[in-house]
Amino acid sequence: MSEIRPGGTGTEGFGRLITHFLKKDQKNTGEQNAAWSELWDTDQSDLWDRGKPSPALAEFLERKLDHSSLRKTEGQILRALVPGCGRGYDVVMLALHGFDVYGLEVSPGAVSAANAYAATQLTHPSAENFSNQDYQPSDGHGGVKFVEGDFFTSDWMGDCLREEEIFQGFDLIYDYTASYILPLLPLWCNGFLCAIPPSSRRNWARRMQELLSPTGILVCLEFPLWKDLDAMGPPFGLNGVHWDLLAEGGDGILHSSDDLTDEKQAERRGQGQGLWKRVQYYKPELSFDQGRGTDMVSVWKLL
Template identity: 45%
Template structure:
């Protein structure tokens, strides 16, 4: 999401916060997704998945007892990361408030899973047959339409082992941040991880969004001093990615929070 704020900010400035979902749907319906769409999965996420997915690692696609892990990408847009996570062995779910985005993500996934492009993979250690040549080696891909803050999109109150946030928190009005943190924690299994590619870190947080500047915001929300103060999660990693989308090069950070048991 660059700062073509004439379009993005003006879409939201006269809407109530409760109506922001309609604003995002309108942007999709009027063909404005190029304002944020990067055209491929995040290299930073690919690298961290591949570097922390050895057998006992937190980002391995299977639990120690052999269950395939479930991953969620809220505000997944065209679903690049959903497909990539499936190709790395996770059952991957994308959530979008926009019906148009869900349709575009389904079309992208159908095409991409037929002949996955090299951009889905980095140079990390391989697990078994990786890149997967058989569909059985991949996880499922499913796109759900709904509001992240509601519960009606989830099958049987589904919980996840990995949730990925990129340009989702920064898309939400700051008054929704505490609710974002609570909802994230409620969606994670114990020991599940929230992976945040923090962007934009270079934007003054006092300026209007979206995107809203997030420097310090994830930590404030998720550290043991955040949410309820009861230490619901622990930050396991905080690193500057070597590869990331060009717009965040040199400023993006990756943080990984585990939900405490």
């Protein structure tokens, strides 16, 4: 196994946020979740908050997504999930593009902030919610609901049900981690692929499989792809990781020395035994600067 090297993110990362998480027990989920809440409760969301939705998601919704391919019945309002949604920028944006959207947050303070943000943006949306200012959703806006819960547990899922409904999964889940501070976070920022320890990647894939409708799509903003796979994270370098984890059925733990064409390694990785099929893969024209021009969008369906 290759040696894990320091990530070279520089000393700038050892600021308030790092200090905050360094005091917490990595293995204690309750403590980690409480640590996020502390940051929200002490008004420190500026440590990661970009103040706007993901440009790559707006581009996807307006130019790449075929809504009708997701719809099972005429007039059905599609349902989306944004785990770890923070102030809910992408939740609101998805709603402005016609989805009923659930924003999942482990912190009650984030849920309050998100409700306040959504109240103004749903009536007076800012231009950043759209990549094309003339865009109009064909079915009007959807609704927004912020739910308090931990991505890795199931107890919040009842809050995402419509009246007398059995859970059938989300039609779209958006997974990303791209904020100003996130490249500098220590590895116990749980919830999103580049931020979780590599050993938890299978758990992330299992949760996505449980949460997605059999006909739904998982939309991933793949970041960071520029980073050495053996460098310390988070963010952990993800070049090839989504493919290994979802398409190959591997553990998603790749090293820069791996020869992915080697048959023995392919066998260890799962050899095409994954439960997901990649249906779209492209470089977005617009993304956050932190992607250094290498971000990719991948869209996945369950087989």
